[in-house]
Amino acid sequence: MNSKLFTPFTIKNVTLKNRIVMSPMCMYSCEKEDGKVTPWHFTHYISRSVGGVGLLILEATAVTPQGRISSKDLGIWDDVHIDGLQQLTAGIKENGAVPGIQLGHAGRKAVLDSEIIAPSAIAFDENSKVPKEMTIDEIHQTVEAFKLGAERAKKAGFEVIEIHGAHGYLINQFLSPLCNQRQDEYGGNAQNRYRFLQEIIEAIKSVWNGPLFVRVSADEYHMDGLTIEDYITYCSFMKEQGVDLIDVSSGGVVQARINIYPGYQVPLAEKVKQGSEIPTGAVGLITTGLQAEEIIQSERADLVFIARALLRDPYWPRSAAKELGVSIESPVQYERGWR
Template sequence: MKSMLFTDYTIKDVTLKNRIVMSPMCMYSCYEEDGKVQNWHLAHYTSRAVGQVGLIIQEATAVTPQGRISPQDLGIWSDEHIEGLSKLVAMIKEQGAKTGIQIAHAGRKAVLEGEIIAPSAIPFDENRKTPKEMTKDDISETVAAFRSAAMRAKTAGYDVMELHGAHGYLINEFLSPLSNKREDEYGGSAENRYRFLKEVIEAVKEVWDGPLFVRVSAFDYQEEGMTAEAYVQMAEWMKRDGVDLIDVSSGAVVPARISAYPGYQVPFSETIRQGADIPTGAVGLITSPLHAEEILQNDRADLIFLARELLRDPYWPRTAAKELGVEIEPPVQYKRGWL
């Protein structure tokens, strides 16, 4: 059987050389707290491009200073960030990978000095700060910040953009009834809870015409929370509004016990892919090339997002190709030691 993991994949006018995606993972490495790219980011991401990953999605990058998860997060809230981001993009592309950026706002999960904001004035847990409930002006300003971030990402030269709608951060907080208790047009029904994300998508698409992904937490692991079946409807709305792929993760909107095992989130990807007829990415303790191949061969996802496995092995595509009996072209500098 022909390997699907090493077939190319085209989204709009962007063609990935394989189905392997580096999942966005925060590095917390901006020690000056200015959100600017550091040498660590240049080395970290470029090494995975040398390792033959098809698409590298940069970690959650904050659209406002208030939207950082931590003071050490990367930022895209200022034109001053563009120079470093452009250099990072150029270095990754030089090694043959496509570049993505995940733009984000942490909402109530921001661990910062000063005021933090959320759909409702409910802390994440008893140890976290109580956020301010967002006003209509706060919502409008945040939507505008996503638009400005998308414009900067386009200027920096990224191929793909992902909106972070998962893991309990701001967009996810609006989507889940566990964290959104609003009584206006942004809360209550599923359509109202989707409204903030809809406005962000529409604003971003005013300036961004490339592939657009949204990462979602497809299961809240708590009664009355979101499920993959509930996300099918939202995925249909996202598809209608111009989203090209759903990156399917789960959890972290509220504290919860999660039984994690290899592929534990893949059924969520499959449910959304089949139910909404939209491409999906699968993520979650996928470490085996044979497992990745099974997911693709059985139409459970279109792309394989790898996180911790790529931290352990920047050359995982080479490992996978050898196990699957596929020849891939190494960097010319490494040919003598690639086999």
């Protein structure tokens, strides 16, 4: 079979050996609640690079301690995090994958004992803590934290940065009218709600020349929430700012009923790709090689982001290649077992 899934893909100065991306998935595994890389992270990530992914994106990594989803999240808010991350990127590169990192801030979805912050003082649900509405100074400080996180990511050897603007976390909270009820320059209309992300992109690009992705939730599944049409506009803004690819997910802003089925978010990636004329990544219940190949062959997206399937099978790319009848290079140490 003439597979496109296993052809290289170049973004700026970085070439991925195939179109398969390990999607960022939180591991909640920092043992001392200090945000530092642990032995688990080495085992987890390096095994997937051995398994054959083209790009491996680390889990949401907090740009401030206050921005962690949980106290066990990875962090990049301090220079003490660089050494462990640097060792991790070296192991990923050694095994043929490109290392990427997702920079994030949980906002009102942080589950911490300390104070949490958000664009407006609205809790995620009845069981969640009410966040403090951010001041202008706190907004500016958080933008700076993303910039410093990007600088540290560069020092640690990452080659791709993804901004986490999805799943109801802080950036998504600013974008959505469901949780941003500000009436200043950061709220009140679509352009103002975009301003926080706009400033983060500008800040990161001032210190980062490599590929820059943004993950979005392109449907909020709520009658008063944002839809794919709103996100085509937002993604056009991002393209104008020099974002290289949109990782298209959905949901997470509020509790919602979502009709989930294999590839259920792929149409969203296709619509963003066509409507905003920007490369996209498709994610969400992509589990087989044939399914992934169809997405790439039909140009519905440029990359496939594989999540749970890679938790079940660290060598999912090999499994996909066998399914498609494609021969891929194996680690030298595994050649006799991969024939």
